[in-house]
Amino acid sequence: MGRGARYTVSIGSGPFSLSALLAAGILTMLAGGAAHAATVLAPPAIGKPGVITYCSAINLPPMEFLSPATKPEGLDVDIGDEIAKRLGVKAAWNNVPFSGLIPAILAGQCDAIISDLFIKPERLKVLDMVPYLYSHEVVLLKAGSPKVPGLADLSGKKVATVTGTTATILLQQENAALKTAGKPLIDIVMFPENTQALQQLEFGQVDAYGVAYEPADYYMRQDPGKFALNGPPYFKILTGIAVDKKNPALNSDISETIAAMMKDGTYGKLLAKWNLQTDAVGK
Missing domain, CATH: 3.40.190.10 (Periplasmic binding protein-like II)
Incomplete structure (x- = not known):
């Protein structure tokens, strides 16, 4: 996409398995910041111009839940909104029951899943996933x-x-x-x-x-x-932001953006806001 060198870590689309990434210490490197992590410059590969739509089961506080004003909030919502901001688009949230998240993204109802979705081999058969948290x-x-x-x-x-x-x-x-x-x-x-x-x-x-x-x-x-x-x-297991395997460009955009957030401290601040520092990747 003409952006020069980039640093991207995701699971599912490349030659690295989850175990290989962990063994190589790549997740720790991601948390510490990568040399080429930078703000994404080109428009992301999304279904609706100017809007990235996330599928999320918005009933799992403090990850994602509805405020009294029925506005999505939580750690995942903050992370998703920050990704959208850095991609230069708006974020839209599609509230989907947890069991319907993967069918929804495969049906084109959203661009990515952010919903405390654990990284598992069966999910990696149909999705690429960017690791960004641990869950317990x-x-x-x-x-x-x-x-x-x-x-x-x-x-x-x-x-x-x-x-x-x-x-x-x-x-x-x-x-x-x-x-x-x-x-x-x-x-x-x-x-x-x-x-x-x-x-x-x-x-x-x-x-x-x-x-x-x-x-x-x-x-x-x-x-x-x-x-x-x-x-x-x-x-304990890694959690990932999921993208359809048919959209490797968006997967790379999200991976690069998460790396930048980790490097500049935004990632750590968001985890601290929700008292979830123990879930940080690299710990």
Whole structure:
């Protein structure tokens, strides 16, 4: 696109696998700033001129949620808006249930997904993903409930999750192990949105809620004394901004822009704003 040298790190479109990127320390280099990271100069490859449309399940605070004025806000929204600003376009947010995010982008309903989407091999078959955060999984309990040291200790208990999330998959995998051991299975109750799953825990309809650490921490801060964690996070994974493989130019634009944000300190400031410094890539 005539921009000269550029530094781009993404997963899915190039010769590097996720494990190779980690082994090479490329993610750490990205966090420290790259020699060629710079503000994007040319118009991005987007479906609607002047607007980059993001698909996001906007019900996972503090990552993405609606304000009382029904305006999208959160860390992912701040990052997406900053990317749009640096690309010289406006940001539009398409609120999609989590399980529908990938079908939506493949159907051309948006240009990119920013929605705490974990980088997984099956997703990399159809998407390119720019790593920009780590995320963690926990079990959220009502305050005063007996601690749950591990997923196996949820045997015979009712646990809320959101359809299509990693928490659901991990609980299903634990059920396979429990079945082999001849123990009662976890009663996994799936909901389309996090708000509904949290309400079930709050009202005592379930014993626990399998969810990412980021919203769990937010819920506890919003209502001190109401919820508690089962313990430290039991799972850690990279999160990525996803783009259809048919749009490598936009993938490169986003990767380059994230690198620039990391280098000039904007990335760190946004994480600090939402108390999520522990999720920073490179830590």
